[in-house]
Amino acid sequence: MNKTTNIRIVQLIDSLEAGGAERMAVSYANALKRQTGFAALVTTRAEGQLKNQLDNDVVYGFLNRKSLFDFKALFLLRKIIVNNKITHIHSHSSSVFFAIFLRLVYPHIEIIWHDHYGKSEMLNKRPVLALKIASLFISQVIAVNQKLKIWAKDKLYCRNVIYLPNFIGVSNDVVPNPTCLRGEEGKRIVCLANLRPQKNHTLLLQVAKEIKVSHPNYTFHLIGKDFKDDYSKKIKEEIISLELTNTVFVYGTKEDISNILKQANFGILTSLSEGLPIAILEYGFYKLPVVATNVGEIPMVINEEEGILVESNCVPDFVVALKNIINNTTLQTTFANRLHNKIMNNYSEEAVLQLYLKCIDEKK
Numbered sequence: 001m002n003k004t005t006n007i008r009i010v011q012l013i014d015s016l017e018a019g020g021a022e023r024m025a026v027s028y029a030n031a032l033k034r035q036t037g038f039a040a041l042v043t044t045r046a047e048g049q050l051k052n053q054l055d056n057d058v059v060y061g062f063l064n065r066k067s068l069f070d071f072k073a074l075f076l077l078r079k080i081i082v083n084n085k086i087t088h089i090h091s092h093s094s095s096v097f098f099a100i101f102l103r104l105v106y107p108h109i110e111i112i113w114h115d116h117y118g119k120s121e122m123l124n125k126r127p128v129l130a131l132k133i134a135s136l137f138i139s140q141v142i143a144v145n146q147k148l149k150i151w152a153k154d155k156l157y158c159r160n161v162i163y164l165p166n167f168i169g170v171s172n173d174v175v176p177n178p179t180c181l182r183g184e185e186g187k188r189i190v191c192l193a194n195l196r197p198q199k200n201h202t203l204l205l206q207v208a209k210e211i212k213v214s215h216p217n218y219t220f221h222l223i224g225k226d227f228k229d230d231y232s233k234k235i236k237e238e239i240i241s242l243e244l245t246n247t248v249f250v251y252g253t254k255e256d257i258s259n260i261l262k263q264a265n266f267g268i269l270t271s272l273s274e275g276l277p278i279a280i281l282e283y284g285f286y287k288l289p290v291v292a293t294n295v296g297e298i299p300m301v302i303n304e305e306e307g308i309l310v311e312s313n314c315v316p317d318f319v320v321a322l323k324n325i326i327n328n329t330t331l332q333t334t335f336a337n338r339l340h341n342k343i344m345n346n347y348s349e350e351a352v353l354q355l356y357l358k359c360i361d362e363k364k
Contacts, residue, residue, distance in 0.1 A: 007360055008084065009112075010040040010059075012077075012091040012099055016048035018225050018253040019194060020166070020278050021092045021116035023050060027169030028090065028356075030055045031349045036357070040084055042077060044098050049255050052175075059084055068097060078106050088112055088139075088360065097130070100137045110139045112360070113158075119198060120147045120296050121273040121312075128155050140359070144275040145297035162359055165297070166276045167352040168285045168343060175256045181263045182249050183219030189322075190264035190288070192257070192279035193271065194224035195232045195250075200293075203270040203313055205238050205248060210319040212247050215326055219247055220268075223260060226252045261286040266325065266332075271295055272312050284343035287336040291321045301347070306339040 013025040032039035040059035063073035091099040135156035143149035149163040193199040267283030274296030290307035310317040
């Protein structure tokens, strides 16, 4: 791709704690540096573990914003924009409001809003007024699934709305103390999902209870941020009450995802609602056979040739699907290879970045 392009983009994100939007902000920054020769990323409120995933030559800034109308943070952002001759702010999720605030002191900046809203099954309940007003100042909306694209076209004033899938970025996640998954080699089932209600770990535990009976040596490994809240407490209590303490293991946030997935044998996702989960792309990239719920954009990635989808919150169907894959090594290999090929052809960094830069070029 032409590295002399005059498009200079900063990724704006509220924090770099582990999460889907945050990981995509880092992936876009790293990819843009490789593809265009320049990239920047700025966090508004907090830093986080994902800062370590940024390539060294990506321009980085932290605003330490205390409120929406934090003028010290505002002028620090403006300084970063001016010093680096940045043309576009690619704002992820709620950071868009601070990007719009910047236009008060830097009115000619172009704002792209990346909508990562994860509850795409519940869009009718999504608050819309603030986003509707914000959309007056946005040049382009990027939706991570088709439902969000339709919602944006219907609800927002910005008419330039596109769908771009999440993608797998090349990253260096070597850490000083790499994670070692517990359980028996060859029998590890991993779930990459923060401990949030929409991820429905309760379903996972019910499935684990059934699998423990039929396949007692198989273990489940939960990787994702632990918010130490009521939901987290409930999940941990259920692990004990269901006698799964030697079957289900909770690890919290981990930086070495590639290392973890190389130790795993199956990938699952039990969500009630999703956008396009990066977890599914990562499972495919690392050639794991997958069982997931039929929500969000997951059916666009996985069909009957690439994995098994079951209806949301259906324990019996999920158990049957998981047993089918566990018991059939040929099916495991077939699903893993087909999903890997699909990810590489459609959800790779190069494929998505070409579309992304083309859309921005056309908008200029």
